[in-house]
Amino acid sequence: MSRALLIVDIQNDFTEHGALAVAGGDAVASAVSAFLEAHAAEYDVIVASRDWHDAQGDNGGHFAESPDFVDTWPSHCVAGSDGAEYDPLLVTDAVTHHVRKGQGEPAYSMFEGTTEDGKTVAGILAGAGVVSADVVGIATDHCVRASALDAIAHGVQVRVLTDLIAGVAAEPSAAALAELAHAGAVLAQSGAA
Structure with missing residues (x-):
């Protein structure tokens, strides 16, 4: 029985100066780095994930000129761009697997992505015998929610470390955490990890 840490989308376009800036994103990047230093x-x-959208096209309707910020978004995390890179405050030395998602299609969960050699998160976790995972990252109300729900669906016991996440907006983030708790996730502070 082994344990995983799932780090969701701590990227330049999702932190303070990015295309889809999330307040507190840089603080999460720094806090996750400190957590890794102490607990890796x-x-x-x-596993760390990144949105990695195609430069051409609308990525399956994910990008829009007039986004609704529910199902469509401005261009962000374009493959190879600075916006798609990890936030520089996130130290990734301890990351064992890097996953890219959303290539040509909408993708919120890290389980929709693959490593450069084609491995899926589900395959990585199953291959390592992972039975429990802590989830951290950006954004609580979108990709953190989707990734944690998929981990639960794959039979993994999930803890969301609530001091190591940041959401787009307070109300949907609270709703996402309530949904995750109802689905079986434990909501905890990183000090309890």
């Missing part, structure tokens, strides 16, 4: 050895697998 406690995890058998550490």
